[in-house]
Amino acid sequence: MCLFSEFDDAANLLAGNPDATTISIDEPSENPKNQYGLLQDSRREEDDELLGTDDSDKTELLAGQKKSAPFWTFEYYQTFFDVDTYQVLDRIKGSVFPIPGKNFVRLYIRSNPDLYGPFWICATLVFAIAISGNLSNFFIHLGKPAYQYVPEFRKVSIAATAIYAYAWLVPLALWGFLMWRNSKVMNIVSYSFLEIVCVYGYSLFIYIPTAILWIIPQKAVRWILVMFALCLSGSVLVMTFWPAVRDDNRRIALATMVTVVLLHALLAIGCLAYFFDAPDLNVLIPTAAAQNGTIVATKTQ
Amino acid sequence: MRDLKAVGKKFVHVMYPKKSSALLRDWDLWGPLVLCVSLALMLQGGSADSKEDGGPQFAEVFVIIWFGAVVITLNSKLLGGTISFFQSLCVLGYCVLPLTVAMLVCRLVLLASSGTVSFIVRLVVVMAMFGWSTLASTAFLADSQPPNRKALVVYPIFLFYFVISWMILTFTPQ
Numbered sequence: 001m002c003l004f005s006e007f008d009d010a011a012n013l014l015a016g017n018p019d020a021t022t023i024s025i026d027e028p029s030e031n032p033k034n035q036y037g038l039l040q041d042s043r044r045e046e047d048d049e050l051l052g053t054d055d056s057d058k059t060e061l062l063a064g065q066k067k068s069a070p071f072w073t074f075e076y077y078q079t080f081f082d083v084d085t086y087q088v089l090d091r092i093k094g095s096v097f098p099i100p101g102k103n104f105v106r107l108y109i110r111s112n113p114d115l116y117g118p119f120w121i122c123a124t125l126v127f128a129i130a131i132s133g134n135l136s137n138f139f140i141h142l143g144k145p146a147y148q149y150v151p152e153f154r155k156v157s158i159a160a161t162a163i164y165a166y167a168w169l170v171p172l173a174l175w176g177f178l179m180w181r182n183s184k185v186m187n188i189v190s191y192s193f194l195e196i197v198c199v200y201g202y203s204l205f206i207y208i209p210t211a212i213l214w215i216i217p218q219k220a221v222r223w224i225l226v227m228f229a230l231c232l233s234g235s236v237l238v239m240t241f242w243p244a245v246r247d248d249n250r251r252i253a254l255a256t257m258v259t260v261v262l263l264h265a266l267l268a269i270g271c272l273a274y275f276f277d278a279p280d281l282n283v284l285i286p287t288a289a290a291q292n293g294t295i296v297a298t299k300t301q
Numbered sequence: 302m303r304d305l306k307a308v309g310k311k312f313v314h315v316m317y318p319k320k321s322s323a324l325l326r327d328w329d330l331w332g333p334l335v336l337c338v339s340l341a342l343m344l345q346g347g348s349a350d351s352k353e354d355g356g357p358q359f360a361e362v363f364v365i366i367w368f369g370a371v372v373i374t375l376n377s378k379l380l381g382g383t384i385s386f387f388q389s390l391c392v393l394g395y396c397v398l399p400l401t402v403a404m405l406v407c408r409l410v411l412l413a414s415s416g417t418v419s420f421i422v423r424l425v426v427v428m429a430m431f432g433w434s435t436l437a438s439t440a441f442l443a444d445s446q447p448p449n450r451k452a453l454v455v456y457p458i459f460l461f462y463f464v465i466s467w468m469i470l471t472f473t474p475q
Binding site for chain 2: 074077078080081083084085086088116120123124127131134149150151153
């Protein structure tokens with residue numbers, strides 16, 4: 001790690017003063033910014049707030065230098081876990097409470113994408129969904145005479161496949177798509193693959209308490225929870241990726257945003273449908289259920 | 302015989318966790334292997350092996366414990382921990398001992414009855430042993446982590462023992 005101490009110092013200086021453009025070593029890079037400043041003047045103010053454009057050049061340069069260890073050494077992978085506890089907690093908070101006008105990546109990640117958050121949030125979500133689904137089914141079918149409790153362990157591997165596939169393949173597709181559009185239209189903002197994985201990983205956090213609350217066997221409650229979680233994390237995703245597609249063709253930009261939110265919704269609704277049985281509709285007739293146990297059971301399937 | 306004594310001494314260390322560097326220095330994987338196999342064996346005979354949604358199979362328990370321990374060790378090393386790979390595996394494996402004891406108690410309780418009272422007894426025992434496992438492994442592993450990342454290292458250990466406790470608690474004999 002001593003190899004990177006000098007770069008760490010510089011990165012720390014920049015992270016500490018994101019708005020300062022008056023550091024002496026940065027003067028050469030101020031000129032490129034002013035070259036296309038005329039075109040972007042109208043959007044400069046909101047860009048600065050959303051993107052921190054003044055430091056994006058430098059931090060991306062330093063980001064490239066930070067990860068220069070060869071990929072077969074352990075130190076290379078350690079750079080993806082260079083986060084402290086309070087940073088992870090801040091990122092989780094940022095993904096749950098979207099601040100209007102602030103970009104998650106620029107505000108929290110700042111060229112230090114980590115893989116800790118995405119990996120362990122996905123792992124927790126897998127087990128939260130599997131365990132909550134199992135508990136919810138247990139409570140729903142509790143009184144029925146023909147019911148035998150099973151732990152349904154197979155579902156853990158299914159949940160793991162679905163969630164890890166979403167957390168890695170969708171960012172890959174989105175990154176590929178953004179790279180392709182970047183080659184056609186000059187975008188100010190471009191995210192690295194790891195930053196997109198980071199945003200997606202942290203945006204899944206809201207589904208963990210949602211999955212636990214899905215134990216409540218009321219259809220209305222479950223759907224309200226889905227909508228609420230989708231609004232929160234969907235808005236974080238939209239506010240993150242909108243600057244990256246804004247300069248593009250209007251229809252393509254809108255289609256991209258709609259797809260992002262749609263896939264996010266699909267994951268939630270798919271998990272709800274597959275892991276959680278539909279709650280009983282005939283809970284008001286317990287005596288009839290006791291007498292005609294099997295008939296009622298088949299009716300509510 | 303000497304190896305057997307070493308394994309026995311480590312079992313005692315886990316049951317009464319004190320910060321002793323002796324446990325960390327002379328690591329061995331015999332204890333974890335014995336515990337893993339016995340836990341996986343005791344989790345067999347659960348409901349409906351032939352149906353799709355049964356309990357975990359032998360291989361699944363084995364894979365979860367070893368793969369989980371490897372992932373947690375990698376995680377703590379990537380976050381900058383100073384403990385070696387096999388030392389960490391050794392500690393995580395040995396700290397499964399309280400949960401294996403809980404599994405034994407659960408099976409005995411289930412032999413007696415399988416109603417609500419037995420469930421409450423099993424719940425209390427499993428929760429106590431889960432707490433013991435997590436505290437024991439944290440006591441051994443926490444010192445080797447950088448101070449501002451301790452929670453990041455402890456959380457996966459918590460998740461790991463929680464999943465094992467869940468498997469133990471939901472075991473229902475056929």
